[in-house]
Amino acid sequence: MTFFRSLKNTLFQVLYLLLLVCGLYACASIGTPSGGDDDFTPPKFTGSEPAANALHINQKTISLLFNEYISIDKPAEKVIITPPQKKQPLIKAVGKKITVELKDSLILNTTYTFDFTNGIVDNNEKNALEGFSFAFSTGDVLDSLVISGLLLDAETLEPIPNTLVGIHSDLSDTAFTTLPFLRTSQTNETGRFWIRNVAPGTYRLFSLNDANRNFKLDAPFEALAFYDSLIVPSFEPAVRQDTIWKDSLTVDTIQTIHYTRFTPDDVVLRLFQEKFEQQYLLKTTRSDARRFTMEFNAPVEEKPDIALLNATGKVNQADWCLPEYSADRKNITYWIKDSLVYQQDTLRIEAGYCAHDTANVLIQKTDTIRLIAKKAPTPKNKNKSATNEPQREVLTITITPSGTLEVFDTLNITVSEPLRWFDRECILLSQKVDTLWNVLNVPLMQDALNPRRYYLSPLWPYGQEYQIKIDSAAWIGIYGNWNDSLQTTLRTRTEKDYAQLFVQLTGNEFAGFGQLLDGSQKVVKEVPLEDGELAFYDIKPGKYYLRYIEDVNGNRLWDTGKYAENRQAEPVYYYSGFFELKAYMEMEQNWNIKELPIEKQKPLEITKNKPKEKQPRKNDNRNKNNGNRNNANSQSAMPGMPRMSGF
Structure with a gap:
C-alpha cells in the first residue's frame, strides 16, 4: 500500500514538472502580434474649455479635448477663425488636446467660430474629423x-477646393474691396462650404482666392465670385430618412430623423479670374x-517700337528688321x-513697349538693350580632301498636314525664313480627276x-486626291536662299469615314456656340448656335462631350467677369452625358441646358476634382460591426448645434 502511494506521488510530481516546462516554453515563444482591425474612425470631440457654445466668454485661449492622440494638418490653411483675425493666432496640438491662443482683442457681443475643416486627424491612421467647428459668444446670444x-470654376464647372467664402452685412459694392469679411469659411475638397454662426440679417456673399490673406479683394490677380442676389439666412423644421445597415448588403432599419434645415443651402458661386x-x-x-x-510675360497688344542705335543715330524698325509673333503673342x-x-x-x-508699373498701371517703357550674337559652332570636316567652300543654304518648306487631309483642314506652308520674293505661277495645287491633274x-x-507662314484653304470634297508642286527657286528668302523643288500628294477621307451630330438646344437666354470636347477636354470642334441647332459636321469616330457657352457680347469667345462692372463670367453649360460616334453615323439629340442644376451637369468622367473614396490603409479586415454605424450626418456639426442639410 505504501509502495502504491509513493508511486502515485512520484507520478504527480513528474506531471507537475511537465506542465511547468510547457508553460515556460509558451511564455518564451516569440510571436507576431496581429494588431487587430484597421482604425477607420476619426477622432471624437470629448470636451473643451470654455464649453462649446458658451456665452459671456472673455478668455482668448481655448482648449479642445479628443478621445485619442491627434495632430493638425496645415493649421495656417485649414483652420478658419471668424471674425477674421488681423494677427495670426497660435494653434498647436499636443497629445489629445488642441490649444488656440488668439492674439487680437475679443470683440464684444460677437460669436466666434473656429472652423477646422478637415485639419484634425488622428496620429496613427490620419483619419480626418471632417467639418468640425467650435463656437462661443462674448455676449448674451450665440x-x-x-x-x-x-463653389465652381466659371469656365469649366470644376469644384474649387480650399478657397475662402465670406459675407458682408455692408451691402455696398465697395465693401468687398475695402473691408475684410464679416464672417468667413473655406470650401472643402469637393468645393462645398458652410458659413456657420451667422446672425439674422441681410448679406452679400462672395468667394475669394485670397493671395495676401487680408480677406478682401485688393489685387488684380485674385480670383473671385459674387452672388447676384442678397442672402437672408433662415431655418425651418425638416425630415429626412436615414438608413442603418447590418452589413454592406443588408438594411437594418430606416429611421425618420427630424432636424433643423438652415437656408439657403443650395447657393452656387462661379469663380473667375478677371482679365x-x-x-x-x-x-x-x-x-x-x-x-x-x-x-514678354503676357500677350503683346500694342506693337513695340524698335529702333537700331548706331553712330549716326536711330534707324527705324521697318528699315532693318521684320517682326514675327508667336501664336500666343x-x-x-x-x-x-x-x-x-x-x-x-x-x-x-532702343525698345519702347507697354509694361505694368508697381501699382499695376500700364505705362510706356523704354529700354536700351545690348544684343550679342551667339557664335554658331564650327562644323567638323571629316573629309580632309573636301574644299573649304561654304555650302549653299537651302530655303526649306514644310507642308502640314501631310498624307491624309481632313475635309475641314487648312493647308499650312511654312518657310525657314521670311520671303523677299516668290513666283505664284510656280506653286501649283492640283486635283486628280480620273487620270489627269487639274x-x-x-x-x-x-x-x-x-x-x-502661308495658307491654302479651299473646300476639300470627300475622297479626293490632291498634289502640291513647287518649282525650284520659286521662293527666295530675305537672305538670298532659295528652295529646292518639292512635290507631295494628299488625300481626303470619304464621307463614310465621318459622323454627323445635330443637337437641338433649348433653355438658352443668349446666342452662343457649342464645343465638342474629347476625354481630355480639348476642343475638337466649335460651331455657332443657328436656328436653335448645333450642327457638328464631319467628326472623326470617337467618344465626345459637349458644352455650350452663352456668348453675351457676341465675340465667339468665353469672356470672364469683372466685379467693378457687376458683370459675371459668361454662362457655361455641360451636357450631362456623352456621344459615342461611329463612322457614317448621323445622330440627333435634344438638350435643355437648364434641365439639370449647373452643379450636376458636368460628366464625372471628365471632372478632374472627383469625390475621393476613402481607401483602407493596410488591409480590408474591417470590423463587421462598423456596418451598424449611422453615417447619415457626414458633415460633423459644431458641438451642440443641430445637423445641417447638404445638397
Whole structure:
C-alpha cells in the first residue's frame, strides 16, 4: 500500500514538472502580434474649455479635448477663425488636446467660430474629423444660422477646393474691396462650404482666392465670385430618412430623423479670374546673328517700337528688321534684313513697349538693350580632301498636314525664313480627276502674325486626291536662299469615314456656340448656335462631350467677369452625358441646358476634382460591426448645434 502511494506521488510530481516546462516554453515563444482591425474612425470631440457654445466668454485661449492622440494638418490653411483675425493666432496640438491662443482683442457681443475643416486627424491612421467647428459668444446670444453652397470654376464647372467664402452685412459694392469679411469659411475638397454662426440679417456673399490673406479683394490677380442676389439666412423644421445597415448588403432599419434645415443651402458661386496679366519684358535673346527675340510675360497688344542705335543715330524698325509673333503673342522674333547690321557681333537697340508699373498701371517703357550674337559652332570636316567652300543654304518648306487631309483642314506652308520674293505661277495645287491633274485656282494667304507662314484653304470634297508642286527657286528668302523643288500628294477621307451630330438646344437666354470636347477636354470642334441647332459636321469616330457657352457680347469667345462692372463670367453649360460616334453615323439629340442644376451637369468622367473614396490603409479586415454605424450626418456639426442639410 505504501509502495502504491509513493508511486502515485512520484507520478504527480513528474506531471507537475511537465506542465511547468510547457508553460515556460509558451511564455518564451516569440510571436507576431496581429494588431487587430484597421482604425477607420476619426477622432471624437470629448470636451473643451470654455464649453462649446458658451456665452459671456472673455478668455482668448481655448482648449479642445479628443478621445485619442491627434495632430493638425496645415493649421495656417485649414483652420478658419471668424471674425477674421488681423494677427495670426497660435494653434498647436499636443497629445489629445488642441490649444488656440488668439492674439487680437475679443470683440464684444460677437460669436466666434473656429472652423477646422478637415485639419484634425488622428496620429496613427490620419483619419480626418471632417467639418468640425467650435463656437462661443462674448455676449448674451450665440448666433446659429448657416449659409451653405458650392463653389465652381466659371469656365469649366470644376469644384474649387480650399478657397475662402465670406459675407458682408455692408451691402455696398465697395465693401468687398475695402473691408475684410464679416464672417468667413473655406470650401472643402469637393468645393462645398458652410458659413456657420451667422446672425439674422441681410448679406452679400462672395468667394475669394485670397493671395495676401487680408480677406478682401485688393489685387488684380485674385480670383473671385459674387452672388447676384442678397442672402437672408433662415431655418425651418425638416425630415429626412436615414438608413442603418447590418452589413454592406443588408438594411437594418430606416429611421425618420427630424432636424433643423438652415437656408439657403443650395447657393452656387462661379469663380473667375478677371482679365489681367501683369505685362513686363522677361528677356531679350539673340539666338543667331540674323534674328533676336523679345519674350514678354503676357500677350503683346500694342506693337513695340524698335529702333537700331548706331553712330549716326536711330534707324527705324521697318528699315532693318521684320517682326514675327508667336501664336500666343507673348514672343516677338525680329528678323534682321540688313546684312551690314546682322554681321555686327554687338547691336544696341532702343525698345519702347507697354509694361505694368508697381501699382499695376500700364505705362510706356523704354529700354536700351545690348544684343550679342551667339557664335554658331564650327562644323567638323571629316573629309580632309573636301574644299573649304561654304555650302549653299537651302530655303526649306514644310507642308502640314501631310498624307491624309481632313475635309475641314487648312493647308499650312511654312518657310525657314521670311520671303523677299516668290513666283505664284510656280506653286501649283492640283486635283486628280480620273487620270489627269487639274490645276486649282486657290489664293495663297499670308498669316497676319507670322510672315513665314502661308495658307491654302479651299473646300476639300470627300475622297479626293490632291498634289502640291513647287518649282525650284520659286521662293527666295530675305537672305538670298532659295528652295529646292518639292512635290507631295494628299488625300481626303470619304464621307463614310465621318459622323454627323445635330443637337437641338433649348433653355438658352443668349446666342452662343457649342464645343465638342474629347476625354481630355480639348476642343475638337466649335460651331455657332443657328436656328436653335448645333450642327457638328464631319467628326472623326470617337467618344465626345459637349458644352455650350452663352456668348453675351457676341465675340465667339468665353469672356470672364469683372466685379467693378457687376458683370459675371459668361454662362457655361455641360451636357450631362456623352456621344459615342461611329463612322457614317448621323445622330440627333435634344438638350435643355437648364434641365439639370449647373452643379450636376458636368460628366464625372471628365471632372478632374472627383469625390475621393476613402481607401483602407493596410488591409480590408474591417470590423463587421462598423456596418451598424449611422453615417447619415457626414458633415460633423459644431458641438451642440443641430445637423445641417447638404445638397
